[in-house]
Amino acid sequence: MVQNDLKLTLADHAARIADIAGDAARGYFRGRLGVEFKTDESPVTQADKGVEDKVREYIKEHFPDHGIFGEEHGIEGENSRQMWVIDPIDGTRSFLSGHPLFGFLLCHLMDGLPQIGVIGMPALNEVLIGEKGQGTTLNGSLVRSSAQTELSKAILFVNEGEKLHRDYPEMFDQLINAAQTMRFSYDCYPHALLAMGHVDAVVDYDLQPYDYLAVSVVVEEAGGIVTDWAGRPLTLQSDGRIVSAATPQLHAQLLTQVNS
Known part of the structure; x- marks a missing residue:
């Protein structure tokens, strides 16, 4: 059964966005990419822009009053209490060289404080979602850091x-x-x-x-x-x-x- 949008939490929306970004990234991965270089010499591909466009489209549709800060297209609504921060392809050099350890990053801020974080690994089909006070899940199952102290x-x-x-x-x-x-x-x-x-x-x-x-x-x-x-x-x-x-x-x- 598909959940009614009105019943979705922000974390549910973050998971949906991760799925959208992952599907978009996989559509470009190991394909023929047009590559440009930014002023700091870091590369940007059609995939970076395409993935961010998809994510922005979703956020604007569901949260028109939220701000958006994306790596490729900058800040919109910077004075909004709630903001989504996007890295569409974290590891563009990995992505354009066919290496599968590139990621998708998404964070939801409330009054400048991070509340929800997403690390998506599209080529590995892994999505980690952390929500303040709720723990972190990997594909829906809770995960925990090690107990190492030395x-x-x-x-x-x-x-x-x-x-x-x-x-x-x-x-x-x-x-x-x-x-x-x-x-x-x-x-x-x-x-x-x-x-x-x-x-x-x-x-x-x-x-x-x-x-x-x-x-x-x-x-x-x-x-x-x-x-x-x-x-x-x-x-x-x-x-x-x-x-x-x-x-x-x-x-x-x-x-x-x-x-x-």
Whole structure:
């Protein structure tokens, strides 16, 4: 039975949007893509724009008084109390090279505070949804971060490693030797793995609000903690340097590492 739209919660709508975005992304994936480059040299494809267009269309139809902040088309209704923040293809370089670990990110804000976060992995058919006070689900089943409290025993993912090495070489050298298992990666999937309990911590760098806000809700509602490098909660104004960890103890050890 199809639910009546009037009975859908915001989380239900977020799940619908993730399905729409996933279907749209799969329609482009490993096809022939036209690629442009932004002023910061990051690529943007027809898929990024096409997926965001579909998502914006849905939000405008169902929530005409809500603001929208998307990576490709900017902000509409910036003074709205409620806003949806969209990254249509998180990991465009992965997407255009045929690598399946690109994601879709969506966050719902109320008065600037994240309330719902979505990490969709279209090529993997995985959708994680975190809702404040309700936990995080993976395809409808609750997930939980690990109980790891010791960095020396942890599985740590370092995102944007070449940028960290360029800008913080001494910290980078300490960080890559701090955990029991360390992997380099990019984009949102390491944070999703943390929420699922497979990874214990992620250090990330050079992000935008549409990269980190959805991630913060998904991880925190799974029992983890996400802040900037100074230990502050993430907002639209955060500087894009973040630490995700499964437990407060592990998070504190990582903050020491990135601020050493």
